[in-house]
Amino acid sequence: MVCATHESHESVPSTRRCQLEQPGREPWKIVAVKCHQAHGPGSDSSPVVVSSERYIEIPDEVLDIYRIWRPTPLVRARRLERALDTPAHIYYKYEGASPAGSHKPNTAVAQAYYNKVEGTKRITTETGAGQWGSALAMACQFFGIECKVYMVKVSYHQKPYRRSLMQTWGATVVASPSTDTAAGRAILERDPDSPGSLGIAISEAVEDAATREDTKYSLGSVLNHVLMHQTIIGEETLKQMEMAGEYPDVVIGCVGGGSNFAGIAFPFVRENLVDGRRTRIVAVEPSACPSLTRGIYAYDFGDTAHLTPLVKMHTLGHNFVPAGIHAGGLRYHGMAPLVSLLYDHKLIEARAYGQVGCFEAAVQFARAEGFVPAPESSHAIRAAVDEALAAREAGERRVIVFNLSGHGHFDMGAYDAYFSDKLIDYEYPMERIQAALAELPQVA
Numbered sequence: 063m064v065c066a067t068h069e070s071h072e073s074v075p076s077t078r079r080c081q082l083e084q085p086g087r088e089p090w091k092i093v094a095v096k097c098h099q100a101h102g103p104g105s106d107s108s109p110v111v112v113s114s115e116r117y118i119e120i121p122d123e124v125l126d127i128y129r130i131w132r133p134t135p136l137v138r139a140r141r142l143e144r145a146l147d148t149p150a151h152i153y154y155k156y157e158g159a160s161p162a163g164s165h166k167p168n169t170a171v172a173q174a175y176y177n178k179v180e181g182t183k184r185i186t187t188e189t190g191a192g193q194w195g196s197a198l199a200m201a202c203q204f205f206g207i208e209c210k211v212y213m214v215k216v217s218y219h220q221k222p223y224r225r226s227l228m229q230t231w232g233a234t235v236v237a238s239p240s241t242d243t244a245a246g247r248a249i250l251e252r253d254p255d256s257p258g259s260l261g262i263a264i265s266e267a268v269e270d271a272a273t274r275e276d277t278k279y280s281l282g283s284v285l286n287h288v289l290m291h292q293t294i295i296g297e298e299t300l301k302q303m304e305m306a307g308e309y310p311d312v313v314i315g316c317v318g319g320g321s322n323f324a325g326i327a328f329p330f331v332r333e334n335l336v337d338g339r340r341t342r343i344v345a346v347e348p349s350a351c352p353s354l355t356r357g358i359y360a361y362d363f364g365d366t367a368h369l370t371p372l373v374k375m376h377t378l379g380h381n382f383v384p385a386g387i388h389a390g391g392l393r394y395h396g397m398a399p400l401v402s403l404l405y406d407h408k409l410i411e412a413r414a415y416g417q418v419g420c421f422e423a424a425v426q427f428a429r430a431e432g433f434v435p436a437p438e439s440s441h442a443i444r445a446a447v448d449e450a451l452a453a454r455e456a457g458e459r460r461v462i463v464f465n466l467s468g469h470g471h472f473d474m475g476a477y478d479a480y481f482s483d484k485l486i487d488y489e490y491p492m493e494r495i496q497a498a499l500a501e502l503p504q505v506a
Contacts, residue, residue, distance in 0.1 A: 120172070127171045127204060131160045132294070136302035136463075142430040143450070150453040150460040151308060152446060155299050155326060157467050158433065162227075164468030165322045166197030166282055169291035173280050174201035183276040184208040188238065188263030190318070190394070191217050191438065192224025193468055194282030199233035212238040212246075212266040215258035223472045238263040245269050245367040259383045260319070260394040265367035272369070283319030284364065284375075284398045292325030295465060300329055303463070310341050312449050314464035316441040317345040317354065317412070320398030326465035328400075331409060343410040344449075345401065346441040348420075350488040353378050353397045354405055354412035356495060361505045362396060372503060375402040378490075379498030392438050395498070413445065416487030420444045421480040424470070436468035437476050 120128070139152040157165035177185060185207055189195030195211040202209035211233050218225060218237040225235050238258045239246035245265040249256050256262070264281070271279035282288060296313075303309055313330045315323035323345050333339040347354055353376045362377040364370035375396045382395040397405075404410045417437070424440035426447065427433070435443055442464040453460035470477065479485045 121175060124172050124175050127201075128168075128294075131167075133298045133302075134159045134295070136299055136306070137431070138306070139427075139431055142427060142447075145426065145430045146447065146450050146454065148450040148454040149458065150450040150462055152450055153303070153306070153308075153310070153461070153463045154431075154446075154466040155295060155302075155463065156433065157295065157322070157465065158436070158469035160197075162193065162197040162200050163471065164193040164197065164436065165292060165295060165325055165465070166194045166468075167201060168294055168325065169282060169288045169321065170194070170197035170201035170280075171204070172291050173288075174198065174205045174207060177207060177278055177280070178205040180278075182207060182278045184210070184274065185278055185280050186210045186212070186267040186270045187280045187282065188212045188214070188260055188267045189217075189224075189228075189282070190214050190260050190263075190392075191436070192221050192228065192472065193436070193438075195233065195235065196224060196227050196231070198280060198282065199228040199231035202233065203231045209233040210267075210270065211235045212240065212242075212263040212270075214238055214260060214263050215256065218258075220475060221472050227472070238266050240266060242266065243269045245369070249366070257383065259366065261364070261366040261380055261382070261396075264365035265369055268365060268369040269367070283321040283394070284396070286400060288321050289324035289328065289398060289400055292321050293328050295322070295325035296327060296329035299326065299463060300333070308461050309339070310461045310463040312342045312344060312446075312460065312462045314344045314346060314442045314445045314449070314462065316392060316438050316465075316467060317347050317397070317401065318351070318392035318438065319394045319396070320401040322438075322465055322467040324398060324401060326463070327410065331404065334409070344445055345405070345410055345412045346445045347412065347414050348392050348441065349414040349416045350490055351378070351382075351392055351394065352414040352490065353395060354402075355414045356490070356492075357395075357397070358499060358502075359402060359406055360502055362502055364396060368503075372505070373399050375399050376405065377499075377502070378495055379501055381501050382495070382498040392441070415441055415444050416489065418480070418485050418487050421477070421485060423447045425477075425480070433466065434470040434474075434477070435466055436470045437473050439465070439467045439470075442466070 135156050160167045199209050215237040228235050239249035243266040268279050271277045315326045317323040327343045330341050357376040357378045361372045361374050363380040377396040420440035423444040424435045427443045446462050446464040449462050
C-alpha cells in the first residue's frame with residue numbers, strides 16, 4: 063500500500079498522516095489515511111480505500127488497556143549529557159513501561175481486540191527476541207484468544223525467560239524452524255542446525271493459520287496498520303516536547319521491520335512535510351542485517367516459504383538468514399514498505415552499527431540513566447551518543463530524541479557475553495547478500 067501524507071503532498075506518497083488530539087487527558091485519537099493500491103504485481107489500477115475517514119477513534123476496550131501504561135514517559139537524559147560532556151539535549155521515549163516491556167503492545171492489543179470482534183478463536187504469530195510474542199500473548203489473554211508463537215530458534219535458546227513470559231500469559235511457544243509445519247520441516251531437512259529467522263517463523267505461523275478454520279495470523283511489524291498503531295509513540299512525544307519547550311533537531315529509532323521506528327518517526331515526518339520542519343530522522347539497523355543500507359528496493363516475499371504477498375521494500379532477499387546477533391528483533395530480511403518508501407525519497411537517513419559498539423553505548427546509558435536497554439534499543443542509543451559527541455565537537459546545541467523501545471531485563475545473557483568479551487561484530491559478506499538477492503522473484 064502507498065499512503066498519501068496530506069492533500070498538498072499527494073505527489074510524495076511517503077507515509078500515513080497520523081495525528082493525536084488531546085481533549086483533557088485523553089490523547090487517544092489516531093488519524094487514518096487515504097490509501098491507494100500500489101500498481102505492482104497482481105494489482106489493478108482501482109483504488110483500495112482502507113477508510114474514508116481521516117480520523118479513526120481507538121475503541122474504548124483498547125483504551126482501557128492502554129491506560130495501564132500510556133502515555134509513556136519522555137525523559138531528559140541529563141546524567142548521560144553530563145557523562146558525554148555535550149551541549150546537546152538528549153531525550154528518550156521509554157516504551158519499556160508497558161507490562162510486556164516494549165512498544166509492541168500498542169499494536170498487539172488493537173489486533174487482538176479486532177480479532178475478538180470478528181470471532182477469532184486462535185491466533186498464530188512469529189517472534190524474534192520475544193518482545194512481539196510476549197505482547198501478543200498478553201493481548202490474547204486479555205481478550206480470551208488462544209495464541210501460538212513460533213519463536214526464532216536462536217532467540218528461543220538465548221532468551222528462555224521471554225519464552226516463560228509468553229507461557230505465563232497462556233501462549234504455546236515453539237522454536238522455529240519446527241516440525242509442526244511443512245515449511246519448518248523443509249528447512250530442517252535442508253539444514254538441521256538452522257538458527258532460524260523471522261522470515262522462516264513467519265512462514266510457519268502463516269501456514270498454521272491457513273490450515274485451520276479457527277485461526278488467524280497476526281504480524282507485529284512491517285504492515286501499514288501496525289505502523290499506524292505505533293504512531294501513538296511519536297504523537298505523545300510531540301505533545302511532551304511542547305511541554306518541555308523544545309523541538310528535536312534529530313529523531314532516532316532502531317529499525318528491523320519498522321514498527322518502533324515508524325512509531326517515533328512518522329509524526330515528525332509529517333511535521334517536516336506539512337509544516338516545513340527540518341528535523342533529521344535516522345533509522346539505525348544492525349550491520350549483520352542491513353536491509354536499508356545494503357539491500358535493494360524491490361518486490362520480495364515477506365517470508366521464506368513464499369506464503370505472503372509480494373511487497374516492494376528494501377530487502378536482502380527472502381532466503382537471507384542473518385547471523386545470530388542478540389538483537390533478535392532486528393533480524394529481518396526486509397523493511398516496512400512505508401519506511402522503504404521514505405528512504406527511497408530521501409526523507410529519512412539510515413546507518414548500520416555492529417553489536418559491540420551498541421552494547422558499549424547501552425552500558426554507558428544504563429550507568430548514567432539507570433534503565434537497562436534491550437539489545438535492539440541499543441542501536442538507537444549508539445546513534446544518539448554519536449550525535450551528542452558530534453554536537454560537542456561542533457560546539458553546538460542539538461536536541462536529540464530517540465525511542466527506547468524496550469528494556470533488557472530478559473537479555474542479560476547478552477550483557478554477560480559483552481562483559482566477557484564474547485560478543486563479535488558481524489558484517490554480512492557482500493557475496494552472501496548477492497546470493498540471497500539473486501533469488502528475488504522476477505517481476506515483469
